[in-house]
Amino acid sequence: MKSPFFQLLACLPFFWGAAGQATTLAPKKFLSIPLGAIKPTGWLFDQLMVQTNGLAGHEHEFYNYVSQTDWTGGTSAYSSLEEAGSYWFNAMVPNGILVNNSAINAKTSAFLSYVLSHQDSTGWLGPEVGTTKPRYLWGRYPFMFGAIQMTEFDPSLTNEVVTALYKFVNLANTMLRSNNTVGVEDWTATRWFDFVITLQWLYDNHPQGTASQALLIDTMERLKWTGVPWEKVFSKQFFPTTAVEHTPNPFNLPLTWHGVNLAEGLKALPATYRFTHNQSDLDTASQGWDLLFQYHGRPSGIYAADEYLAGLEAIRGTELCLVVETMFSGSFLYQVIGDPKFLDRVERIAYNALPGTLTGNMWSRQYLQQQNQIAARNMSTNPFANDGEPYSNVFGLEPNYPCCTVNHPQGWPKFITNSFVTTPDNLSLVQVYLGPFSTSVTLGSGNTVTANVATLYPFGDTLTTTLVSKSAFTYYVRIPSWVVGGTIAVNGAAAKPVAPVNGLQAVSVAAGTTKFVLQLPAPITIESRPHGSIAVHRGPLHYAFDIPRSQKVLATNARQPMAQDLEFDATANWQYAIDPATLKFTSSPPASGILPSPIFDSGLPPLKITVNACLVNWAVAAPTYAASPPTNPACTGVNTTITLTPYGSTKLRISEFPVLTKPL
Template identity: 50%
Template sequence: MSRIKEGSWTGKGNVNYSDLNEAGSYWFNGLVPHAYVLDSPRLKASVREFLDHVLDTQWDDGWLGPETDDQWQPRWLWGRYPFLLGAIGMAEAEPELADKVVHSLMKFVKLANKMLREGKGTQDWTRGTRWQDFVLAMQWLHDRWSSREDRELLHDTTIRIKSVSTDWRSVFSEERFPKEAVTEWRIYWHGVNLAEGLKAMAVGYRFSKDKSELTEAIEAWNRIHKYHGRPSGIFAADEYLAGLDPVRGTELCLVVEAMYSGSYLFQATGDSSIAERVERQAYNALPATITGDMWAHQYVQQQNQIAARNMTPNPFPSDGLDSNVFGLEPNYPCCTVNHMQGFPKFVAAAFVKTPDEDGLVQVYNGPFQVGTTLRGGRVAVVVDTAYPFGDTLDISITAEHSFDYFISLPHWAIEQNRVAVKTNLQKDLPVDIESRLLRLRVSAGNSRLHISYNPPIIVEPRPGGTVSLHRGALHYAYDIPRKVKVMNRHPNEVRAVDLQMTPSGPWQYAIDPSTARYEQASNDVNSPAFDHNRSSNSLLVSACLVEWGIGGETFANPPPESPECVGPLETIRLVPYGLPSLSLKSIMRSTIAAAASLALLAGAAPSPKYVKPDGTRFELDGKPFYFAGTNCYWCSFTANMSDVEIAFDGASKAGLNVIRTWGFNEVQVILKFPVFLLFISTNRNVTRVPGGLPDYGGEGAGPTQIYYQSWDKGKPTINYGDNGLKHFDKVVALAEKKGIKLVVALTNNWADYGGMDVYNVNLGGQYHDSFFVEPKIKAAFKNYVQAVVSRYRKSPAIFSWQLANEPRCGADAKRNLPRGPSCNPVVVNQWMDEISRFIKDQQKIDGSHMISTGEEGFFNFPGDPDWAYNGADGTDFYANTELPAVSYGTFHAYPDWWSKTPQWVLNFTAQHGIAQKKIGKPVVWEEYGWMTPEARLQNLGIVSNYTRLQAIGPWQKAVLENKLAGDQFWQLGISNLSFGRSTNDGFTIFLDDPEAKTLVYDHVKEVNAQNRK
């Protein structure tokens, strides 16, 4: 390529495509790992010649590469950064070069420091946004340079380059970061700048030791993919951030830089979800925009691309008409010289050492090998696999000393128990649930490890009523039939051609994702692996053609809201996204009925069926909906979805069609290792201050890696990842599938699983009831509420959103903050009014689902001697249930804990029946229980004359007599989970217990009979 052969970096010409002088630097940085991964003598000779020339011709003042005319074209530092990284790579691969490289790079750093002092070198465009690559190089020098003076120079230069460059912490902050496509173009919204900036905070941590930088780096990674992510694992930015619109694109340079940043982020944080996304990017986003032989690429790839040609109209605001043509140099040359670093650096990052050098981590699944040393002993690892096109890995290990071998596992492999491991060393291989690392102690000598995956087909909802389908690391897309036309042949290389591709067959399909099935055509890997004309595996799915128009020559209009089949049902084949040149990656989701009508995921026809209040009862689809339900708080954060399905199946078979669960779980973040490989702990039992409040507990359900919000130094971070809301997505989707309605509580009055006092402690609340009155605390809670509620605003599985579990002025005197002196029923009522209106009044958040308070139903009758009737705990059932945005009332009853009798409960129930009539809204008895004799003796040290049948039986009769709208016993017990029986707190009713026949099965029949009257 003339830009390299005749470029200014080689001294053989003066060809450049920008004043940044980036071409040769980019090329060198990508070719170095290429040369050594392939062990190619020819490529090694090329990069050695390039390195020697640049170092041997270094300017006296330390400048590297081509000189500039300082009057018209000033020196810009950034164009040198990729060269620095490439030179470091060569020094690592060829240790005899280290002294020469270190000496030359330190000379450049001294010049850069002088330029920065003079205010030069970082102005405009990329010059001030990509400082982190320079800091990476200086960190390498810092680790290898013994002079104190030069270490101080490196530190000073780091501080100076950061101080005059983009503040990535601010750019990626929740307050500032764009939630949709940007229209105000700033250099820090440029996609490639963002991709490089993703590692900035982790890079900064090496010098600052400020652990919040690591936390914010993870947040930035998750945030950009949440608001701008693509099914292929990458985010959208056709020059600038592009939101979720499938018409908009992603620049190829962005993909390779994001992969590099993600690999570094994993090394710095130990967050396996980042590594899993990088793997998806490498096996989907990167090959999708390059032809199989890698001689042609696109500048920008579209998510849904029905043609690759000069675009009329142009859907990209800042890129040229040829941006999605496959060619040698479409639109702009940067991707031509830069994209080659993608796969080699991915392979080079496939293994990392642990900080103590007693362990080796296999970061990615794929056909890799490595030779290294651990504690002075040689180690060699060879991974023989067809992954991602196959599901098995055979790993051979040769070691001089024993060591720990870790493998980063996909989230679905752990959560759904879809991995089998065989080894010649040990039978039980522990998996660290928090870090998703399989651990194996390897002995000296030869070892073998066989891993077999059974990936599920995952259906991911996308905007506009579309879905994307995944299996394992691969995203699947419809391969559009196409015509290929050669537009241009390059005279110096016969393999380099520019191609135009247009559809030659229909592409307007809607699919029924529930019919998708996997087909493995061959166990062999194609050569090239991502051959655009062949696929070794695919997904087969039922589909039909629909009316779906085009908005331009290369993209479709938004999908229709109520499509109907215009052709017969047929089976179409979806292939890995990286294979087709023209494809649909987000496809209309449909439920194909006998009449061949289609329903979209969002805005479906017919519309979703929501339960609504109808006077003092509920109705569903115009019919009465009295129900007997249960509580399964642990269902929402049970990692193994097979166990959740067992629980839902058991409940459904028993007729328990409404289940109350927790939509919260708060954790603190702990960094276990100090420098190189850090793992994030999500142990819910860790208090913010050891021995302090709130004293987290868990009601006996045991540890879980699922959490929905974390707190670090007073800052909350919503977990949108696979072990966060993406997990709750699965719970909600499963409930939809099973016909179960969910009551979702949004926080807890008590310390179990976090709750109100986590907000208080982190945000300065002095009392437990500070949660109800402090603006900062309420704002943080509203932020969480909005994130959760808006995510499921169209799901018919949601019965109601519940403001909190058992909100009171006070809580547990030992485990929670104390009650404040001024809390009373008015304070709690005003908070309920504010939060319920926040949900209901903002229709964009949720205009369909009911809202309930989650209270225990205590009354506020001043002067009554009974604390449950005189407002002592700060609740007023009448006032709270009468709030305009509250859909129905709730009450609980635990006479064991409240020092009450079963007869007292009957009167309490009757009072709520009276209140139901007076208020004119439904009332649900959503928690009640009577301890087993064993639990009562253990917890209270007493016995009772009442059995559970004798206590609960009359209560359930009272539900019918008072015509309560529903009841839910505490709590659901399941005996056949993967680990045995579900948690038993003494109130649990197991569905296979003898008393369940009366208290569950018979009671359900009696309640349901009301719906037939």
Template identity: 35%
Template structure:
């Protein structure tokens, strides 16, 4: 249904900052730099899908969608403007954008045959971000985008379904195009007839996609996510909407539509879609399971790397639009757990799917997945399928680029600059047209919970810090003052304060504690263990075995990871023994060195006593994967074994969730949600301390 034209979209809770306003720093910059020295930034040098891609006149692609170069271009633009990217990547971005602009014909189309819409959308989003970062080129780029939008408007109304440009993938990914249209509408408005065209197509693209998809009587994603239809057990369904990456992209669709319609129904739908997906398929690390298709709660089932990065983008948009804290929590959970878990520590290998309970990483003899190959959990260049190779690289730079947002003065709220993701970073922005502001955030978050701010500003302004839902409270200090516990002045999970004109400093500290949570779908007493934004898992020692090596890039190697001991991981944890280990420098702040997310390299851990379960817990068949969850609580057998849980994202073979033991203190129910351990009041660190 068309929504009556208005001059303005419903304003979001927060506005994004132009690409290039935020730069990575500290450990996150080291991580980003390392990724760009590897697969995320070197594919233009050796990988045919990019080097010889079809959008710049080449001949190599992995499907008729021709999406390999568009994926990589979109990610590369974000990388180039969030860190000091390699010169070869910068040059490739410039040359690729120039080629595509020059390749545009009189009708507005560009790129290879066939003329389908979907692969052009990542190109346009990358071009949009380039225009934000390089204002002197904005006019040319915006013209390029508008020409294609006009061509799309005409093609969508063709009576020949093939000529619409909407094939089966584009039909279910129309939210990407709605995002593009809304960016044009708000940032580069034109005469009223063009604005009306943009407005019309924001909803028409969804309607047309649902019509051509031919499912659910044209009702599309709202029908798929409805209680009576939604696949709750992850068994058997293989449709375009049960495809995990498509669903991850679609989770922002209703929110974007709400900005057009201002109907409560779209807002309710947006919240419902996330809730139902995570209720039946959610994982504690932040993602949901889909090995290619929705896969349920069982921990041996997989989740695609493309799904992780698309979820990060969708959840970031959800937070910006609605301002609800759980979406920003979700993004951090994904960035600090799911994303590093599917990458090797040096970023030269990626998985197609990760498993929560990942007991080995090798070609499976018995495949536990729905619709992916037996080598899908192997870390390498393009195991199973190449899309995750070209698309994984959007995760980190886009995360950085959305780490600050701004709130406009409206509805009684004061204008505010907000740090959403508490990573080390530098934000430079002009507020209210004449207040040049620079904010430097120094921290090792999420491995510590203290953030140290340095401000430079022409005028005073309000600055906010998002308080994650897991935090028990906030401690705050200005300049060299001692930290003090703050019990007021933070609503909607935001702590804010006035930054004076000139140079100033401030510190914020968030309280956290070890949390033991009943694993969804598991026997009672099978748990997840986390602290702050980090999930912890039991690492499994392994040997590397080379499977294959790329002939043109010796660092691009597919390696199997084979557990050294088939029984060492079969343990039950005594949750009363959990002891957090902080390995960061508590005397003088020191940025963490790369690598952070690699086996044995993470700067935090949780020690625990454990008891062997080797006689009562056995994986299926060949011992390569465990069917279902570990057994429920067992009686302690023998002497305790000392184990050290590591951050989930750092361990490439792992046990997660964890079995627990029975004891006199733990008889009876743990409760369906969570039991909090080690609760204390805030520890107030000194000005140089990163103690938690």
């Protein structure tokens, strides 16, 4: 029996018209740089090493979801391609390469070799080979992303990978032609665009002639036809403006409002624009991004969906998979559309929401994080309307669905690999994310360029960039929207105010060595939140009250003692209202210039904001979560000063505060 969604599809006309009408792909505004050309340095390299030394870098050794096989034989290897192996492979390919971890690189190489060498004669990749199990397309898509990354890094793999992908494309096209829903179940119907992006990589880099190009575009069109109409999902007409648990879904497929599907679905319309050439696709993609954060956004940069869209309340949850997928989608949106709002948002997510839902040593992760989180423990009653798992905000190996255990490691590596792009003519290098990086590329006309960015950002305001180039060119660096009074000094000259155009500061670079220093100060800003509460920001960082906590070990993995489920409980008061007029920022950079490791843990970032506060009557809605912040509260305790620290370093926190109506 087909779902109501597919019954609806059968009654609709073909969306794009006769297959094969499009003949070319529209260009992107910026081009990505192959894996391995961009490296993290400084504290960011350390952060990636923390991830590598934590759960992400070791789960293949002990975690049953991905460690059932060594990928040298047996059908259990194929079972990993359903979701676990594909997710793991997609994340660990760039992770292993960026830190040059030989053990991880050997494992991903073995995974790739096994899957490709066991491709079915029909072209199928996956666990259904040799079985009667239905063939569903989606599970292969993250694997394809990983294979593309490996090919970018090691061009010797090109022939094998491209040949295998084309064999699969031919089969998939035949399946889609034979019946619009062959190979398509609910997850494939929502995530079809990931396959489209793979097809576009083949078209851009390995087109193999007119017939192959026509096949690729025809398959793109058919995938769009079989899938969720994202131009409708992200339209104002259908987009939900509140938590959706009591809202009928007009698409007869609840997964359209599933948080992770939406995070991935943000890529759909910029991907389809490349073959539809419809400006409306880009306009709606940009609008959908804005609607998500307007009606479901979080001060930590992300949006709420505790399975499905969850509105603005501070106790509703955000899934870890959603965090990393939104980061990846934001990078893709910028490369196609060119609006710097995507970059500002991704940077906020990376430096707040991502580390905020992992322990500092990155051995334990949550399924759902909260803005106001007063405990992380078994929730016999929880505020997550669509997620009944009581362990959802425990920090652990698998506190709920296992997807986030294997998928979360893509966050930092893909943030790093998308931190630089080039202009479409390949004549200019563009730094789009700020942090400590190095890169080495060859631009047009054989212009070899290296860039080294030394900085503590976002834990400092100064970035020193040293460029070495064979020829003169124009370098661009993003100036975030929150910067006020920023300056740039080139080759020791007097500092001048930055003057970005569409978010990018141009720097004229001569042949040889060029060095420039950016000062990017930012004021403390206040964000209005529900119930008259506020959130506090400075620059890319969101600030929270780090609730002192106790820790209890709930479980320890029998094969890896570092993998533990942890309960955190508050050991001090957290029911504070604040006087925003008294907010004061302080920075204490380390004399050594080296930040503590791991930086995203309690008390370690060298930044703080102090504020006058007092205790107020603030109810507990259930034993493990707070009620909404009280509106216009009165003090019930003495005046005091509390310290706010970067959200990403807190694990229990208050980050949406009630406001005192009478100044302290």
